[in-house]
Amino acid sequence: MANPVRASLLVTCLVDLFYPEVGVAMVRLLRRLGVSVDFPSNQTCCGLPLFNSGYHQEAARVARRTVRLFAHSEHVVVPSGSCAWMVKKEYPGLLKDDPALGAQAEGLGSRTYELSQFIVKVLGAPDIATDFRGRVTYHDSCHLLRGLGESQSPRQLLRRLPGVELVELPGADQCCGFGGSFSVRLPDVSAAILKKKLENAEATGADCLVACDAGCLMQMSGGLSRKGSRVRAVHLAQVLAGSDSR
Amino acid sequence: MSVGELKVPFVERAHRALNDRFLQEALNTATTRFMTLRHEAFQAFPQGEALRERAREIKEATLQKLDFYLEQLADNVERLGGHVHWAATGDEARGIILRLAQERGVKLVVKSKSMATEEIELNEALEHAGITPVETDLGEYIIQLAREKPSHIIAPAIHKTKGQVAELFSRELKRPLAADPEVLTKVARGELREKFLQADMGITGANFAVADTGTVVLITNEGNGRLVTTLPRIHVALMGMEKVIPSMTDLMVFLSILPRSATGQKISSYVTLVRGPRRPGEMDGPEEFHLIVMDNGRSSQLAGTLREALYCLRCGACLNVCPVYRQIGGHAYGYTYSGPIGILLTAMLHGNHAVRDLAHASSLCGACQEACPVKIDIPRMLIELREHLDRERIAPLAERLIFKSFARVLTTPALYRVLGRLGRLLQRPFVKDGRLGALPVFLRGWTDHRDLPPVAERSFRERWRELER
Numbered sequence: 053m054a055n056p057v058r059a060s061l062l063v064t065c066l067v068d069l070f071y072p073e074v075g076v077a078m079v080r081l082l083r084r085l086g087v088s089v090d091f092p093s094n095q096t097c098c099g100l101p102l103f104n105s106g107y108h109q110e111a112a113r114v115a116r117r118t119v120r121l122f123a124h125s126e127h128v129v130v131p132s133g134s135c136a137w138m139v140k141k142e143y144p145g146l147l148k149d150d151p152a153l154g155a156q157a158e159g160l161g162s163r164t165y166e167l168s169q170f171i172v173k174v175l176g177a178p179d180i181a182t183d184f185r186g187r188v189t190y191h192d193s194c195h196l197l198r199g200l201g202e203s204q205s206p207r208q209l210l211r212r213l214p215g216v217e218l219v220e221l222p223g224a225d226q227c228c229g230f231g232g233s234f235s236v237r238l239p240d241v242s243a244a245i246l247k248k249k250l251e252n253a254e255a256t257g258a259d260c261l262v263a264c265d266a267g268c269l270m271q272m273s274g275g276l277s278r279k280g281s282r283v284r285a286v287h288l289a290q291v292l293a294g295s296d297s298r
Numbered sequence: 299m300s301v302g303e304l305k306v307p308f309v310e311r312a313h314r315a316l317n318d319r320f321l322q323e324a325l326n327t328a329t330t331r332f333m334t335l336r337h338e339a340f341q342a343f344p345q346g347e348a349l350r351e352r353a354r355e356i357k358e359a360t361l362q363k364l365d366f367y368l369e370q371l372a373d374n375v376e377r378l379g380g381h382v383h384w385a386a387t388g389d390e391a392r393g394i395i396l397r398l399a400q401e402r403g404v405k406l407v408v409k410s411k412s413m414a415t416e417e418i419e420l421n422e423a424l425e426h427a428g429i430t431p432v433e434t435d436l437g438e439y440i441i442q443l444a445r446e447k448p449s450h451i452i453a454p455a456i457h458k459t460k461g462q463v464a465e466l467f468s469r470e471l472k473r474p475l476a477a478d479p480e481v482l483t484k485v486a487r488g489e490l491r492e493k494f495l496q497a498d499m500g501i502t503g504a505n506f507a508v509a510d511t512g513t514v515v516l517i518t519n520e521g522n523g524r525l526v527t528t529l530p531r532i533h534v535a536l537m538g539m540e541k542v543i544p545s546m547t548d549l550m551v552f553l554s555i556l557p558r559s560a561t562g563q564k565i566s567s568y569v570t571l572v573r574g575p576r577r578p579g580e581m582d583g584p585e586e587f588h589l590i591v592m593d594n595g596r597s598s599q600l601a602g603t604l605r606e607a608l609y610c611l612r613c614g615a616c617l618n619v620c621p622v623y624r625q626i627g628g629h630a631y632g633y634t635y636s637g638p639i640g641i642l643l644t645a646m647l648h649g650n651h652a653v654r655d656l657a658h659a660s661s662l663c664g665a666c667q668e669a670c671p672v673k674i675d676i677p678r679m680l681i682e683l684r685e686h687l688d689r690e691r692i693a694p695l696a697e698r699l700i701f702k703s704f705a706r707v708l709t710t711p712a713l714y715r716v717l718g719r720l721g722r723l724l725q726r727p728f729v730k731d732g733r734l735g736a737l738p739v740f741l742r743g744w745t746d747h748r749d750l751p752p753v754a755e756r757s758f759r760e761r762w763r764e765l766e767r
């Protein structure tokens with residue numbers, strides 16, 4: 053290929069530490085789609101947990117180093133709607149006191165994509181070959197849906213997979229109850245919200261509950277495994293990469 | 299909710315609500331119904347989106363010239379023969395109403411539903427002064443009988459099942475009544491008719507107050523608002539100062555979106571327009587009309603973090619869609635206003651200390667903003683509020699230290715890596731079947747209800763070395 057699309061991964065702390073297989077799936081998938089992938093290894097976390105809890109100076113410090121780290125990336129791809137939202141929507145505001153850095157943050161924001169959006173909007177929704185089979189249902193993570201206004205890209209990708217049947221999840225747009233530190237501060241409220249989500253997922257008869265956010269995955273898979281459900285929560289990248297993802 | 303109960307921490311209040319079977323049943327049914335009705339109403343109303351934008355603009359433009367519109371309103375109300383009173387605080391508002399009632403020898407007051415009067419705990423004050431307040435909205439009537447507080451902006455008794463209401467009515471009215479909403483409504487209506495006729499004063503809130511005509515607008519579904527504003531010889535309306543709108547044309551915009559957002563109705567059953575007291579030659583209406591314009595913390599937010607909360611129409615849509623409200627209901631919040639907007643209003647009325655815990659009673663999912671007829675950015679203001687809690691050192695010291703050290707870790711990659719490895723070591727005793735099922739200390743709450751994935755044996759950054767090729 054003449055000029056491959058180049059993308060830097062912002063894998064997020066949750067994927068790095070808890071779900072490395074999602075990162076691996078993403079790398080294999082993107083490579084299969086002809087993308088040249090790199091991973092700036094000094095990355096940590098986007099700072100969203102700090103920001104959402106009100107620690108804005110601290111979040112700004114994290115933002116500052118992330119902006120610099122990805123200054124030369126052609127595209128930045130994030131396997132999490134919430135972290136992509138943080139970079140795109142909140143970094144510029146956090147760094148606005150330093151005009152040069154603020155402008156850089158704006159630039160980074162416009163080059164940053166959540167994974168499904170990257171595949172659809174930048175790569176033009178190419179056909180994806182995966183050996184993943186089964187009936188799946190899709191959960192809209194709040195930041196991807198309401199923060200970035202995206203509900204179609206992930207569904208479009210899933211619907212086009214030959215061996216995959218997508219069934220709609222009742223209340224797909226309702227929160228799973230994760231909310232970052234919310235799930236630690238008010239664990240039983242968080243769990244009660246999750247309960248409804250899981251009941252809905254199980255009622256669809258799907259084998260897999262797909263999401264585009266590691267936070268929701270952590271919450272939903274934690275609930276599914278605790279109740280011994282046969283439904284598995286997986287990341288979109290794992291579905292698209294199939295058995296390539298281990 | 300009595301002050302005593304506020305001594306119970308929010309986490310505990312929420313916990314109790316989760317375990318209240320009746321509350322769960324009542325809440326789930328009612329909020330789901332409201333949600334569906336609202337959704338359908340806007341789906342069948344393609345202009346809705348543009349009108350919501352317009353409503354937002356009107357609110358903003360009004361706030362920018364609030365003093366002008368309030369003066370215009372006052373002039374017009376007075377021109378129509380009404381009296382206008384300014385109350386800087388809730389105390390003052392209560393004082394004005396009490397004085398009016400006492401000077402005129404009022405013994406019995408009928409009220410139509412008003413959150414503003416709840417905000418200043420007017421009923422308690424009236425009772426204390428030997429004046430009997432009677433709530434005439436069915437929901438308010440129910441909770442007044444039960445000696446409770448409203449748990450929802452528009453549906454005060456949303457926390458009760460119809461079985462509970464039947465029990466309550468049977469006990470208070472001393473006759474057995476079936477759990478049939480129609481029967482119960484009829485009974486309440488019978489009880490209330492008498493009161494309307496006996497009352498010397500009617501007290502209402504105001505959904506809107508139109509500046510250029512001096513009109514106070516009440517939106518109700520039971521018709522009780524009409525009786526409260528016409529039968530007693532004195533009508534007192536209490537409004538938050540942000541309820542003023544410039545013109546009747548603006549009112550039309552709000553009338554098209556407020557009922558749809560609240561109950562999914564195209565228009566509420568009654569829209570009552572009050573312009574001053576009865577004029578010579580008119581058949582009905584009160585002899586005296588008083589409008590009380592209340593600040594009570596509002597003006598301090600005109601240039602503050604919570605400015606947008608002053609757009610609020612009190613429709614309740616954000617409560618119905620809020621995953622937290624839907625689980626714990628209104629009482630657990632502990633203040634007059636509950637749900638996502640309630641947290642902001644509580645901060646406005648009672649200061650930031652009051653929301654130390656409440657500010658975190660949101661997963662920031664954004665459903666509230668999406669449902670709000672004037673698109674108030676509630677999640678953003680909650681985040682700003684949390685920022686104040688840190689800056690004003692209201693947030694607990696331990697929490698602040700944890701987040702500040704966390705920031706240190708995230709800005710020092712070497713430290714981040716070391717901690718990742720440390721996590722892997724420390725978790726060993728807790729990993730069972732590839733998951734963490736029971737963790738100690740602050741993660742215990744999480745693992746009480748669900749598993750956590752363990753820190754992976756090899757992080758992504760470690761695996762990247764092989765992937766690099």
Ligand code: SF4
Nearest residue numbers: 610611613614616670
């Ligand atoms: S914040 Fe918006 S949705 Fe909530 S009560 Fe006010 S107007 Fe209604």
